[in-house]
Amino acid sequence: MKKYSQVYEEIKNMIVTKQLVCGDKAPSVRKASELFGVSTTTIQNAYFDLCADGYLIAHPKSGYFVSDIDEINTREETVLEKSNIKYDLTGGIADADSFDFTVWQRYIKSALRQKERLLSYSEPQGEYDLRCAISGYIREKRNVIASPDRIVIGAGVQPLIQALCIMLDKKSVVSFPDKSFVQGIGIFNDYGFEVHTRDKDADIIYVSPSHMTRWGDVMPIKRRLELIDYSVKHNSLVIEDDYENEFLYNVKPTPSLFALGKGNIVYIGSFSAMLLPGIRISFMVLTEELEKKFKEIAPRYAQTAGKTEQIALCQYIRDGHINSQTRKIRRLYSAKTKEFAKLLKEEMPDALVEIGENTLQIVLRCRFNKDLSVFEEMGISVFVEKYKDNELVLVISPSGILQNEIKDAVSALKKAIES
Amino acid sequence: MKKYSQVYEEIKNMIVTKQLVCGDKAPSVRKASELFGVSTTTIQNAYFDLCADGYLIAHPKSGYFVSDIDEINTREETVLEKSNIKYDLTGGIADADSFDFTVWQRYIKSALRQKERLLSYSEPQGEYDLRCAISGYIREKRNVIASPDRIVIGAGVQPLIQALCIMLDKKSVVSFPDKSFVQGIGIFNDYGFEVHTRDKDADIIYVSPSHMTRWGDVMPIKRRLELIDYSVKHNSLVIEDDYENEFLYNVKPTPSLFALGKGNIVYIGSFSAMLLPGIRISFMVLTEELEKKFKEIAPRYAQTAGKTEQIALCQYIRDGHINSQTRKIRRLYSAKTKEFAKLLKEEMPDALVEIGENTLQIVLRCRFNKDLSVFEEMGISVFVEKYKDNELVLVISPSGILQNEIKDAVSALKKAIES
Numbered sequence: 001m002k003k004y005s006q007v008y009e010e011i012k013n014m015i016v017t018k019q020l021v022c023g024d025k026a027p028s029v030r031k032a033s034e035l036f037g038v039s040t041t042t043i044q045n046a047y048f049d050l051c052a053d054g055y056l057i058a059h060p061k062s063g064y065f066v067s068d069i070d071e072i073n074t075r076e077e078t079v080l081e082k083s084n085i086k087y088d089l090t091g092g093i094a095d096a097d098s099f100d101f102t103v104w105q106r107y108i109k110s111a112l113r114q115k116e117r118l119l120s121y122s123e124p125q126g127e128y129d130l131r132c133a134i135s136g137y138i139r140e141k142r143n144v145i146a147s148p149d150r151i152v153i154g155a156g157v158q159p160l161i162q163a164l165c166i167m168l169d170k171k172s173v174v175s176f177p178d179k180s181f182v183q184g185i186g187i188f189n190d191y192g193f194e195v196h197t198r199d200k201d202a203d204i205i206y207v208s209p210s211h212m213t214r215w216g217d218v219m220p221i222k223r224r225l226e227l228i229d230y231s232v233k234h235n236s237l238v239i240e241d242d243y244e245n246e247f248l249y250n251v252k253p254t255p256s257l258f259a260l261g262k263g264n265i266v267y268i269g270s271f272s273a274m275l276l277p278g279i280r281i282s283f284m285v286l287t288e289e290l291e292k293k294f295k296e297i298a299p300r301y302a303q304t305a306g307k308t309e310q311i312a313l314c315q316y317i318r319d320g321h322i323n324s325q326t327r328k329i330r331r332l333y334s335a336k337t338k339e340f341a342k343l344l345k346e347e348m349p350d351a352l353v354e355i356g357e358n359t360l361q362i363v364l365r366c367r368f369n370k371d372l373s374v375f376e377e378m379g380i381s382v383f384v385e386k387y388k389d390n391e392l393v394l395v396i397s398p399s400g401i402l403q404n405e406i407k408d409a410v411s412a413l414k415k416a417i418e419s
Numbered sequence: 420m421k422k423y424s425q426v427y428e429e430i431k432n433m434i435v436t437k438q439l440v441c442g443d444k445a446p447s448v449r450k451a452s453e454l455f456g457v458s459t460t461t462i463q464n465a466y467f468d469l470c471a472d473g474y475l476i477a478h479p480k481s482g483y484f485v486s487d488i489d490e491i492n493t494r495e496e497t498v499l500e501k502s503n504i505k506y507d508l509t510g511g512i513a514d515a516d517s518f519d520f521t522v523w524q525r526y527i528k529s530a531l532r533q534k535e536r537l538l539s540y541s542e543p544q545g546e547y548d549l550r551c552a553i554s555g556y557i558r559e560k561r562n563v564i565a566s567p568d569r570i571v572i573g574a575g576v577q578p579l580i581q582a583l584c585i586m587l588d589k590k591s592v593v594s595f596p597d598k599s600f601v602q603g604i605g606i607f608n609d610y611g612f613e614v615h616t617r618d619k620d621a622d623i624i625y626v627s628p629s630h631m632t633r634w635g636d637v638m639p640i641k642r643r644l645e646l647i648d649y650s651v652k653h654n655s656l657v658i659e660d661d662y663e664n665e666f667l668y669n670v671k672p673t674p675s676l677f678a679l680g681k682g683n684i685v686y687i688g689s690f691s692a693m694l695l696p697g698i699r700i701s702f703m704v705l706t707e708e709l710e711k712k713f714k715e716i717a718p719r720y721a722q723t724a725g726k727t728e729q730i731a732l733c734q735y736i737r738d739g740h741i742n743s744q745t746r747k748i749r750r751l752y753s754a755k756t757k758e759f760a761k762l763l764k765e766e767m768p769d770a771l772v773e774i775g776e777n778t779l780q781i782v783l784r785c786r787f788n789k790d791l792s793v794f795e796e797m798g799i800s801v802f803v804e805k806y807k808d809n810e811l812v813l814v815i816s817p818s819g820i821l822q823n824e825i826k827d828a829v830s831a832l833k834k835a836i837e838s
Contacts, residue, residue: 052529054734093539105531108727110471112524119819120512121696155574155699155723162581166609186719190585192611277540278726280574297609300602304574306725307697308527315473400538 003038007046010036015055015069026056026064086379087409091360091397092277095336098329099276103321104312111311122307124298126153126283130314134269134283137317142242143259144267146285152294155280155304157241157270158187163301164239164266164284165191167293168204175202178212181241200230204237209257210245217356224257231263237287241268244360246326258285266290271313274325281305281313333360333399336406340398343410348417360397368392368417378416380409392417422457426465429455434474434485445475445483505798506828510779510816511696514755517748518695522740523731530730541726543717545572545702549733553688553702556736561661562678563686565704571713574699574723576660576689577606582720583658583685583703584610586712587623594621597631600660619649623656628676629664636775643676650682656706660687663779665745677704685709690732693744700724700732752779752818755825759817762829767836779816787811787836797835799828811836 014020026032029047033040047064050056056064112118125131131148138144154160161184174188177199184206188195196202205227209219219227231238240257258267270282286294316322337355341362345353351366369390375382386393401409433439445451448466452459466483469475475483531537544550550567557563573579580603593607596618603625607614615621624646628638638646650657659676677686689701705713735741756774760781764772770785788809794801805812820828 048525049529051738052525052734053532054737057738088539096534096538099538101531101534101537105528106467106471108527108531109524110468112520112527113472115515115520118520118695118697119515119518120507155578155725156721158720159574159578159723170611183719186716190716190719192589276537276726278537280721280723280725297605300605300609301577302575302699304578304699304723306574306699306728307695309725309727315471318473319470319476 003036004042004045007032007036007038007042008049011046011050012053012055015066018069020066022066022068022070024066026066028063084379085376085381087381087405087412088400089380089382089394089396089398089409089413091399093400094273094277095332095399095402097402098332099325104275104316107312107316108308110315111308114311117311118307122303122305122310124301124303125149125151125294126303126305127307127310127314130310130317131283133314133317137322138267138269138285142245142256142267142269144256144285146267150286150288150291151283152286153281153283153303153305153310155282155306156272157243157268157282158183159304160268160282160284161187162191163294163297164290165193166297166301167290168193168237172203173201174204174206175200176206178206178208180211180213181206181208181243184241200234202236203234204239205231206239206241207257208241208243211243213356221255224255224260228257228260228263231265235264237264237266239266239268243268243270244273246274246330264289271322274322274329275313279309279313281309336398336401336403337362339403340396340401340406340410343407344396344413347410347414351417360399362396362398364392364394364396366392366417374416378412380412380416382413422455423461423464426451426455426457426461427468430465430469431472431474434488437488439485441485441487441489443485445485447482503798504795504800506800506824506831507819508799508801508813508815508817508828508832510818512819513692513695514751514818514821516821517751518744523694523735526731526735527727529734530727533730536730537726541722541724541729543720543722544568544570544713545722545724546726546729546733549729549736550702552733552736556741557686557688557704561664561675561686561688563675563704565686569704569707569710570702571705572700572702572722572724572729574701574725575691576662576687576701577602578723579687579701579703580606581610582713582716583709584612585716585720586709587612587656591622592620593623593625594619595625597625597627599630599632600625600627600662603660619653621655622653623658624650625658625660626676627660627662630662632775640674643674643679647676647679647682650684654683656683656685658685658687662687662689663692665693665749683708690741693741693748694732698728698732700728755817755820755822756781758822759815759820759825759829762826763815763832766829766833770836779818781815781817783811783813783815785811785836793835797831799831799835801832 027035029040029043032043036043047056051058054067055069057067058064128148130153131151134151135146135148138146152160152163154163165188170192172193174193174195176185176195176197179197185195207219207227209224212219227238230236238257242256256267258265264287266287267285268282272279272282337360341353341355344351344362344364348366351364354363356363367390368387372384372387383395385395398406439445446454448459448462451462455462466475470477473486474488476486477483547567549572550570553570554565554567557565571579571582573582584607589611591612593612593614595604595614595616598616604614626638626646628643631638646657657676661675675686677684683706685706686704687701691698691701756779760772760774763781763783767785770783773782775782786809787806791803791806802814803811804814817825
């Protein structure tokens with residue numbers, strides 16, 4: 001343990017255990033330096049961080065004072081425990097073990113050192129070097145050949161879809177043959193497009209070939225080719241949302257539609273699932289025509305993704321971390337899904353348990369005749385695919401459950417269904 | 420200087436001066452520790468940061484290698500020097516002296532320590548505790564009383580306007596009496612609204628009372644009251660974009676329209692100008708009716724602002740840094756604008772030089788009969804308000820010019836106009 005951390009932890013501990021209480025003055029930097037037998041720089045750093053974390057408050061010229069620790073606790077409780085959900089099986093959260101915060105922090109720190117760049121707005125399309133890095137990444141991973149000029153970055157997939165909605169002809173008919181992307185359907189509706197969920201008869205076709213259904217079915221290559229042929233013949237635009245392509249496991253890696261090399265295709269990808277849900281960076285590859293249109297609207301739509309994270313991600317990709325992170329997360333999530341499914345089969349032998357082609361999801365079919373509120377009462381958040389005639393179909397994503405919590409999560413689920 | 424920085428700088432220097440060249444293996448951590456006479460932890464930290472900054476590449480199990488430094492240089496040149504603009508007088512960039520990167524970095528580090536929170540998506544409205552902090556901040560600063568539930572956060576003002584466009588009745592007529600916010604006019608046009616720039620006759624009125632014109636005129640209190648009365652009488656919605664209210668200097672601080680306490684008002688504010696253009700965090704206060712509508716659309720519009728920066732900003736506001744930052748930036752920018760205007764008057768005695776009510780802008784009127792491309796040729800980017808009949812009107816924002824560059828910037832401007 002470094003000296004700095006010792007000082008930080010000792011003072012924090014004195015505050016948490018109420019040896020120092022709200023309003024108390026902390027020892028001066030010089031005095032604390034004698035007390036702990038470390039340099040004043042070390043104390044200063046510890047004090048700065050205690051301030052940033054809310055334990056101390058700096059009063060210019062009069063020193064450091066202990067803040068209201070109960071207030072911090074109440075705050076954290078309101079933020080963290082607003083819901084009583086103990087087991088989130090909806091896949092909306094990541095596993096704490098999946099992400100190396102220390103590595104990411106180094107890249108953020110490095111980005112914050114590039115002061116010159118942070119002083120100006122990002123280009124509307126996003127930082128040029130990040131677009132170069134993404135161009136290399138998708139070429140290698142998904143065989144998508146795209147110049148950085150064709151790539152547009154955004155703070156999540158939604159702002160990108162919104163940009164498309166603004167650029168596309170409002171008289172177009174849009175189809176979502178996969179149905180599962182309800183947010184996407186909602187957005188196109190909000191922008192006044194005619195939207196349906198039939199397979200064809202559309203000017204714009206929105207598909208997620210690696211995640212067609214909520215339980216992660218993959219689009220067979222035959223249907224991919226048909227879709228491309230249709231789009232070429234009818235001059236329709238295909239929007240390929242390559243959602244969760246990284247998690248395909250039981251099936252052979254399927255090529256992206258874009259890589260098939262025909263038709264008008266907009267390719268969409270995201271880093272949130274690979275990194276952290278709180279890091280909002282997605283991207284799309286535009287067609288030549290849309291690239292021109294984007295240049296027209298760009299002056300009134302500033303880039304939404306933060307510049308610091310864009311700079312950090314660029315170097316993170318260049319150094320190969322995104323590849324090792326993908327391997328790590330795939331191994332981890334796949335192992336958890338398998339174990340979850342195995343335990344579920346053992347605990348509920350009468351139920352039907354299946355893992356999807358995309359290993360992030362488990363489909364559970366079982367008999368059930370209670371009110372669905374029982375799940376929330378048991379602290380479980382889960383996606384109900386169907387509940388009819390005493391049959392229940394759940395789609396379970398254990399990504400956010402820690403390995404050592406799986407057993408308890410399965411027990412809680414069994415109890416909710418059977419008790 | 421700390422040991423760590425010495426090691427970092429020495430190795431970086433050896434790479435930059437080509438004593439170590441691309442492909443060379445760096446000494447092992449143990450060996451470097453003996454060489455520099457510091458702990459292996461110090462070496463490890465320096466190596467990690469040299470990797471993050473692109474000077475070294477880590478090869479797992481085989482050590483650290485020097486990367487292609489020329490490639491870094493080329494990259495940085497493409498990123499930084501894509502344009503030859505030496506003096507950006509459009510106000511789009513910030514002054515390197517205006518922002519304390521070290522303090523901000525501490526808050527970012529602290530945010531990255533809150534792993535639990537970073538593992539999940541942000542609420543669609545934005546982080547609850549940041550909304551609490553903003554609620555307190557605007558109450559104190561702008562007399563805007565708003566519960567955190569009414570506040571929506573977004574990655575910049577544009578995503579917030581887009582959310583409004585989605586929620587508002589498309590048959591509404593929108594007026595932009597201030598005209599200067601061309602991006603806003605463009606966005607409402609993109610969403611199919613009927614937009615005009617007359618004063619009244621509108622269901623929705625978009626105004627920036629602290630920055631009505633490009634040169635920062637402030638809306639007089641009489642017109643504010645008229646506007647509110649009109650909106651109450653006609654049941655119209657007023658969108659108050661409190662853009663650059665922090666920079667009012669020559670005039671008394673004017674109350675926000677919202678604080679007048681009448682009518683249907685959406686209040687919009689932003690932190691980008693106070694912090695860094697690359698930090699994308701803005702917010703709006705919704706009316707009761709729009710708050711309800713937002714809850715309906717929220718499930719399909721994820722929060723765009725990054726979670727790390729939201730958490731950091733929350734604590735930064737709580738600790739009073741935003742207030743001291745506002746004072747600092749106002750003092751700095753106002754001093755620069757005054758000096759710029761003074762030098763301009765001395766250098767170009769025949770021109771008319773005025774500082775706006777909002778001290779960020781200078782209006783320059785002078786005789787001119789060349790092609791406007793002369794400014795770009797001289798490395799100057801500036802906003803041309805008018806150029807007709809040999810009369811030129813420029814709006815100059817010196818915010819991005821360092822204090823010691825002002826003289827050269829004025830000379831360059833004079834030369835471009837007179838030579």
